[in-house]
Amino acid sequence: MKELSALSLQxxxxxxxxxxxxxxxxxxxxxxxxxxxxxxxxxxxxxQGLQRAGLLELPPWLNYYQVLTAHGILLLLxxxxxxxxxxxxxxxxxxxxxxxxxxxxxxxxxxxxxxxxVILVVTMIVLNEASVLYTFYPPLAAHPIFYVGLVFVVLxxxxxxxxxxxxxxxxxxxxxxxxxxxxxxxxxxxFVLWFxxxxxxxxxxxxxxxxxxxxxxxxNVMVDRTLFWWFGHTLVNIWYLVATSxxxxxxxxxxxxxxxxxKLIRLVVILLVILxxxxxxxxxIIDPAISESIKFLHVFMSLSIAVPSLMTAFAMFAVFERxxxxxxxxxxxxxxxxxxWGDVRFLAPMIAMISFIPGGAGGIVNxxxxxxxxxxxxxxxxxxxxxxxxxxxxxxxxxxCYWLIPYLTKRKLTPQMNxxxxxxxxxxxxxxxxxxxxxxxVGLLGDPRRTSFTTYGDHPRALSWIPYEYVMGIGASLLxxxxxxxxxxxxxxxxxxxxxxxxxxxxxxxxxxxxxxxWTERWGLWSVLLLMVVAMAYVVPIVDMIVNAPPGSPxxxxx
Amino acid sequence: xxxxxxxxxxxxSGILVIFMIIVGYQTFxxxxxxxxxxxxxxPQKVDQTAPFDEPGITKIGENEYExxxxxxxxxxxxxxxxxxxxAEVHFIMTSKDVTHGFQIAGTNINAMVMPGHIQRISHxxxxxxxxxxxxxxxxxxxxxxxSTTIVVK
Ligand SMILES: [Cu+2]
Numbered sequence: 001m002k003e004l005s006a007l008s009l010q011x012x013x014x015x016x017x018x019x020x021x022x023x024x025x026x027x028x029x030x031x032x033x034x035x036x037x038x039x040x041x042x043x044x045x046x047x048q049g050l051q052r053a054g055l056l057e058l059p060p061w062l063n064y065y066q067v068l069t070a071h072g073i074l075l076l077l078x079x080x081x082x083x084x085x086x087x088x089x090x091x092x093x094x095x096x097x098x099x100x101x102x103x104x105x106x107x108x109x110x111x112x113x114x115x116x117x118v119i120l121v122v123t124m125i126v127l128n129e130a131s132v133l134y135t136f137y138p139p140l141a142a143h144p145i146f147y148v149g150l151v152f153v154v155l156x157x158x159x160x161x162x163x164x165x166x167x168x169x170x171x172x173x174x175x176x177x178x179x180x181x182x183x184x185x186x187x188x189x190x191f192v193l194w195f196x197x198x199x200x201x202x203x204x205x206x207x208x209x210x211x212x213x214x215x216x217x218x219x220n221v222m223v224d225r226t227l228f229w230w231f232g233h234t235l236v237n238i239w240y241l242v243a244t245s246x247x248x249x250x251x252x253x254x255x256x257x258x259x260x261x262x263k264l265i266r267l268v269v270i271l272l273v274i275l276x277x278x279x280x281x282x283x284x285i286i287d288p289a290i291s292e293s294i295k296f297l298h299v300f301m302s303l304s305i306a307v308p309s310l311m312t313a314f315a316m317f318a319v320f321e322r323x324x325x326x327x328x329x330x331x332x333x334x335x336x337x338x339x340x341w342g343d344v345r346f347l348a349p350m351i352a353m354i355s356f357i358p359g360g361a362g363g364i365v366n367x368x369x370x371x372x373x374x375x376x377x378x379x380x381x382x383x384x385x386x387x388x389x390x391x392x393x394x395x396x397x398x399x400x401c402y403w404l405i406p407y408l409t410k411r412k413l414t415p416q417m418n419x420x421x422x423x424x425x426x427x428x429x430x431x432x433x434x435x436x437x438x439x440x441x442v443g444l445l446g447d448p449r450r451t452s453f454t455t456y457g458d459h460p461r462a463l464s465w466i467p468y469e470y471v472m473g474i475g476a477s478l479l480x481x482x483x484x485x486x487x488x489x490x491x492x493x494x495x496x497x498x499x500x501x502x503x504x505x506x507x508x509x510x511x512x513x514x515x516x517x518x519w520t521e522r523w524g525l526w527s528v529l530l531l532m533v534v535a536m537a538y539v540v541p542i543v544d545m546i547v548n549a550p551p552g553s554p555x556x557x558x559x
Numbered sequence: 560x561x562x563x564x565x566x567x568x569x570x571x572s573g574i575l576v577i578f579m580i581i582v583g584y585q586t587f588x589x590x591x592x593x594x595x596x597x598x599x600x601x602p603q604k605v606d607q608t609a610p611f612d613e614p615g616i617t618k619i620g621e622n623e624y625e626x627x628x629x630x631x632x633x634x635x636x637x638x639x640x641x642x643x644x645x646a647e648v649h650f651i652m653t654s655k656d657v658t659h660g661f662q663i664a665g666t667n668i669n670a671m672v673m674p675g676h677i678q679r680i681s682h683x684x685x686x687x688x689x690x691x692x693x694x695x696x697x698x699x700x701x702x703x704x705x706s707t708t709i710v711v712k
């Protein structure tokens with residue numbers, strides 16, 4: 001009892017004093033790494049976009065696939081991971097009344113492990129010892145240190161997972177009979193999923209280290225590939241879940257509304273956690289060694305994610321309409337004009353949400369047997385993940401910066417900075433529409449992804465792709481401009497914006513809302529269900545790949 | 560939960576089920592499933608293993624051909640294939656080194672070709688022309704050069 005009152009006192013102090021400085025330091029450190037990475041990754045993106053269109057020749061000491069490997073790993077792995085941890089730990093600290101000292105220690109250990117890992121990985125890429133792209137499909141064999149670096153990154157992620165689990169458990173114990181605050185519930189979803197996602201890639205990388213060192217002669221390429229996508233696809237959906245946390249809980253507050261029915265929100269989180277991992281299989285729809293019936297099962301398992309996504313779409317529009325009408329919006333669509341379009345904290349995540357409509361539709365194409373065969377490994381896929389990750393996720397992340405960073409640094413979002421943010425959002429949107437739009441179109445015409453500039457001996461079909469590649473180059477240029485503005489905004493809000501109070505925007509439930517059901521907190525049960533779904537999806541094909549395996553492949557370096 | 564929410568969830572799930580029926584019908588009734596062959600081979604002994612010891616094109620029926628093909632950085636063997644219009648071609652492929660892709664631009668032919676695994680895919684070339692065949696999985700520094708043509712006369 002004493003502990004309880006001490007804790008609620010602590011929570012009250014946090015409300016009064018704003019952010020806990022020690023916790024803010026953790027979040028700010030992760031966010032700094034995130035935006036430094038974004039800048040480098042963005043520059044590499046433009047280099048690549050221009051080379052791809054034949055507008056830029058790379059110097060002899062740098063090759064396209066090196067740039068592509070770095071761009072993929074820095075943005076898809078490092079930027080998204082560090083941003084997520086920075087943001088989720090801030091959510092946790094805010095909603096659970098501060099991090100526990102040992103959780104802080106875990107977050108810092110995770111930080112060091114990740115930095116070491118990223119340095120090792122990047123060094124190998126720079127030395128051209130690891131031009132294996134983000135997917136590092138064996139038997140392409142990178143330098144062993146590349147894989148060791150990846151192990152460090154995963155260990156860092158795991159440290160942060162345990163930090164969240166410990167803090168969550170502690171809160172539950174000290175608050176018997178209470179459901180956790182929504183943001184903490186989301187954080188549990190994100191890190192539970194992350195924990196189980198990491199298992200696949202950890203096994204893969206640990207087998208590749210002795211193989212790349214020559215201690216083990218061969219590796220099973222099909223199993224490696226399958227384990228990679230267990231992780232690789234889930235990772236993308238982790239970013240999506242992170243973005244969703246802001247859509248459901250933060251955005252309603254910013255527009256002056258209330259959050260949606262908490263039971264539905266929690267159900268969406270639980271479904272996304274349980275159903276996610278088998279989605280990875282749709283990256284292997286045209287692989288050999290997996291039977292058509294297993295692939296059919298995976299089409300279903302991948303698509304099942306569409307149900308919680310459609311529930312999200314429904315909930316968000318309901319929240320917007322309610323908020324708009326409360327402010328006097330009339331008629332069928334009048335409420336739309338009442339939304340704060342000039343507020344970057346709303347505009348950026350709103351465009352992110354809208355872009356999830358084409359993003360999700362494209363995802364359905366990618367997941368389906370026959371349609372996948374049309375677009376597999378074409379530019380379409382590149383367009384798809386630039387819409388989903390580059391818009392739906394990253395624009396939400398950008399929007400979060402404009403309140404999270406001032407909150408953490410005890411500064412204010414000035415009207416000028418807000419205007420700059422709106423301009424950034426517009427530039428980013430136009431850049432993405434141009435780039436991802438032309439990538440989708442040219443992909444349908446057959447232009448392959450992951451290929452440097454080529455005309456295939458001036459084949460007329462390949463020549464017909466070039467105009468689209470120019471448009472991609474223009475889009476990529478705008479996007480780099482967007483990156484520069486965003487990084488400037490982040491630095492400004494970290495160090496130069498005027499001091500002041502920024503509140504953490506957490507939406508309240510509707511007045512007549514029912515309390516969130518306690519059964520949603522059964523993370524042990526959700527983990528068991530997740531493992532059952534994973535077992536349904538993976539046991540049969542992986543056993544088949546191992547039992548009916550061909551002689552394995554030795555490491556090969558082809559660059 | 561609200562009545563409207565329940566309806567929405569029911570509709571979403573219903574769409575999913577209808578979708579699966581269509582995909583399943585195409586795959587299992589119309590034989591339009593994705594390439595999923597399950598034969599295996601020793602990736603280090605491709606040259607000594609039939610049929611890949613003799614890659615090439617064989618006529619196996621009335622305007623029906625079989626192409627036994629090996630993929631290796633950064634080329635296809637055989638290359639520059641010629642066939643008459645309307646020919647049905649069965650490709651039997653494997654990789655001698657890393658993972659490659661086999662894509663014929665402008666058709667729905669698209670398959671991963673991996674070391675240790677034999678992939679099969681068939682297509683009927685109705686329209687004459689010079690088809691561009693390319694590798695669509697990154698396989699090394701010369702990946703962008705890995706292409707050939709199929710001439711349909
Ligand atoms: Cu190739």
